[in-house]
Amino acid sequence: MANVSDRVRRAWVPIAVITFGLLYPTLLPYLDDIPLIGTLLPGVGTVVIMFVFTMMAVGLNVVVGYAGLLDLGYVAFYAAGAYTAAWLASVQFEQVTFHFGSSGISDKLPGIHMSIFLVLVIAGSFTALVGIIIGLPTLRLRGDYLAIVTLGFGEIVPQFVRNADSIKGFDLTHGSFGISPIDSPGFGAGLGAALGLPESYQQSTNRAELYFYTALALLLFTVFVSVRLRDSRLGRAWVAIREDETAAAAMGVPLMRTKTWAYAIGAFFGGVAGAYYASFKSGAFPSDFYFNLSIFILCMVILGGMGSVWGAIVGGLFLSYLDQEGLAKIGTEVGIQDVPKYNFGIYGLIIVIVMLFRPTGLIPERRHKRELEEGVRDTPFYDVQLEGSDTDRDSQND
Amino acid sequence: MVPRTVTGWLGLGFIGVIVFWLGANLVNDPSEFFNVALIGLTNGAVYALVALGYTLVYGILQLINFAHGDVFALSGLVASTVIVGWVGLGADSSTGEVVLGVGLALVIAVVFAATLNTGIEFVAYRRLRNAPRLAPLITAVGVSFILQDVGLVGWGVEFRTTEKLIPGRDAFTIGGVHFPWDKLGVLWLTIPALTALTWLVRSTKQGKAMRATSQDMDAAAMMGINVNRTISFTFALAGGLAGAGGLLYFLHFTSMRYDTGFQLGLIAFTAAVLGGIGNLPGAVLGALMIGLIEQFNEGLELYSPGSDWTRSMIFGILIATLVFRPEGLLGERTPEGG
Numbered sequence: 001m002a003n004v005s006d007r008v009r010r011a012w013v014p015i016a017v018i019t020f021g022l023l024y025p026t027l028l029p030y031l032d033d034i035p036l037i038g039t040l041l042p043g044v045g046t047v048v049i050m051f052v053f054t055m056m057a058v059g060l061n062v063v064v065g066y067a068g069l070l071d072l073g074y075v076a077f078y079a080a081g082a083y084t085a086a087w088l089a090s091v092q093f094e095q096v097t098f099h100f101g102s103s104g105i106s107d108k109l110p111g112i113h114m115s116i117f118l119v120l121v122i123a124g125s126f127t128a129l130v131g132i133i134i135g136l137p138t139l140r141l142r143g144d145y146l147a148i149v150t151l152g153f154g155e156i157v158p159q160f161v162r163n164a165d166s167i168k169g170f171d172l173t174h175g176s177f178g179i180s181p182i183d184s185p186g187f188g189a190g191l192g193a194a195l196g197l198p199e200s201y202q203q204s205t206n207r208a209e210l211y212f213y214t215a216l217a218l219l220l221f222t223v224f225v226s227v228r229l230r231d232s233r234l235g236r237a238w239v240a241i242r243e244d245e246t247a248a249a250a251m252g253v254p255l256m257r258t259k260t261w262a263y264a265i266g267a268f269f270g271g272v273a274g275a276y277y278a279s280f281k282s283g284a285f286p287s288d289f290y291f292n293l294s295i296f297i298l299c300m301v302i303l304g305g306m307g308s309v310w311g312a313i314v315g316g317l318f319l320s321y322l323d324q325e326g327l328a329k330i331g332t333e334v335g336i337q338d339v340p341k342y343n344f345g346i347y348g349l350i351i352v353i354v355m356l357f358r359p360t361g362l363i364p365e366r367r368h369k370r371e372l373e374e375g376v377r378d379t380p381f382y383d384v385q386l387e388g389s390d391t392d393r394d395s396q397n398d
Numbered sequence: 399m400v401p402r403t404v405t406g407w408l409g410l411g412f413i414g415v416i417v418f419w420l421g422a423n424l425v426n427d428p429s430e431f432f433n434v435a436l437i438g439l440t441n442g443a444v445y446a447l448v449a450l451g452y453t454l455v456y457g458i459l460q461l462i463n464f465a466h467g468d469v470f471a472l473s474g475l476v477a478s479t480v481i482v483g484w485v486g487l488g489a490d491s492s493t494g495e496v497v498l499g500v501g502l503a504l505v506i507a508v509v510f511a512a513t514l515n516t517g518i519e520f521v522a523y524r525r526l527r528n529a530p531r532l533a534p535l536i537t538a539v540g541v542s543f544i545l546q547d548v549g550l551v552g553w554g555v556e557f558r559t560t561e562k563l564i565p566g567r568d569a570f571t572i573g574g575v576h577f578p579w580d581k582l583g584v585l586w587l588t589i590p591a592l593t594a595l596t597w598l599v600r601s602t603k604q605g606k607a608m609r610a611t612s613q614d615m616d617a618a619a620m621m622g623i624n625v626n627r628t629i630s631f632t633f634a635l636a637g638g639l640a641g642a643g644g645l646l647y648f649l650h651f652t653s654m655r656y657d658t659g660f661q662l663g664l665i666a667f668t669a670a671v672l673g674g675i676g677n678l679p680g681a682v683l684g685a686l687m688i689g690l691i692e693q694f695n696e697g698l699e700l701y702s703p704g705s706d707w708t709r710s711m712i713f714g715i716l717i718a719t720l721v722f723r724p725e726g727l728l729g730e731r732t733p734e735g736g
Contacts (some may be wrong), residue, residue, distance in 0.1 A: 345547025
């Protein structure tokens, strides 16, 4: 029974964090004046990228953390999302001219141009479909086998993207040049003017803030869905599978369906993040989708604590900050120029140190913590009652 | 052997397409086919040395040692320093100099890689032996990135190159099929290594300890086998093979960089899975097949997707193997493969 004060106590941290997030662009000029810390703070544009990566970390957390399916090819979903945005909101398919809610561009511009907000939904759904297609044949495999298959997909997708500039003469992905420019989000002249919302982000004076708030909204949505799913029937089924697949199946959890859902939902957020990032950068390039990125996002989840949403957020924000600005800035402060060059060695070191000394991550999830601390290998099914402990039958008799 | 399931039929159809493709090319130009096949086998022999390391470690710990490819790359870079930097071998070196220089590089690379691999096991994997299965795998990924950066710091971003030390002229020719010295040289180094390994695992006491440990670690410990030492030995052995592989790769492909091991590691791992991971002859068979497929894809004329798609093909094979026949060509069925 959670009473009101209990709820308030549990809610104040998220509320404080969200408030700080909302005020960040406004506060930044003042925060910059703080000595030492001020110079290290990320700019608003960087925070957008951080939010996108954090979104992916929270999405991957559903797959790796909740369901315990190690996915080493998450970048494939990111790529699928980015290219969906590129197909549906650029001049790539110049054979057709189709506009639906496009903003900030001429109606005569060839190619498919749809409202980015719609594209985000489509990209997420399409990527979830890709996740299901990848998942159906492979999710029967367990543990490390699955990890390797996902790695295979993670390697094939970028190569496909790079080579698919001439499939029977049809240019699907524009090869290694990537697709650029991609339309920017916006609410269009009619709706935007009526509601006082910006017509097109790209043409607004405060575009960095607009991208920032949209990214924040997407991230909050991801976190909300992720938290609600964790406590749902499906979420409990995921955890059951993670803890013991055989036992879960014996208790009537449909393995394939449950795992596929985890995959599809993880993929959905990867796709939305990819699509939004593509729109933010106004381009989708195959060089963005390399294997290291999958590991980078996995590193965020591991650092934060597998299965813990807060962990994924902290890990995601921290590592993507390091990647975007932090390493370079710290390097300059310390006086070493080459720090960003060795970023992946640093992430590797983080992974190893976390796995060896704190396998539960910075902010451990309760159940997962126990699993890692007590170990799961060779747990015997003791029929003998341990001293001082109740068996199920005893507690029922009480 | 009539397939009973839809996936079984799909797998059979897949194999049928490949057989047709190879057959068409064989009829089209037999001598070219065999030339390409020889290159494929040579590359496959190099892959085999690395693939064996994956399979040895997997056999004993059920761990995909992700960092193995990077041990291979680092030892190749060490070999490059010995050959080019210290000894200074070039295309004009005499045969005696080449044999001595390469021999020295081989010893140094093998010892280096064996020590490194054992050290990695001791530092990174030993503590996680009772942890959930994904923990050591994730750690291995981390170690892999650390090793890549060690290579980056130590040898820079440029490719380390060497001149062809073993001449590429033909040793002999049979019916239009060329057998050059450098290709044969690779096979001459690989075949004794594989024979020695097979003997070691099958017929020595240490090999028996390895097999016992891989079957049941606790039972082996109860029989008086020093499990930790056996595992260390396995890692040293795997590392040594990777060291030899690194040197051979450097001599054969003549260039190497800090991230060479990542790609090659994935290829070698695919080979190990294709042959049936944990199975030593399987790893060699898988590696030779991967080498062949790669070269057939890039070298044959009819219906070849071409080098743009090589990696996709290799990973496609990896996925197809795991989906259709997770136990690999020679492996045994495990619960994980379900």
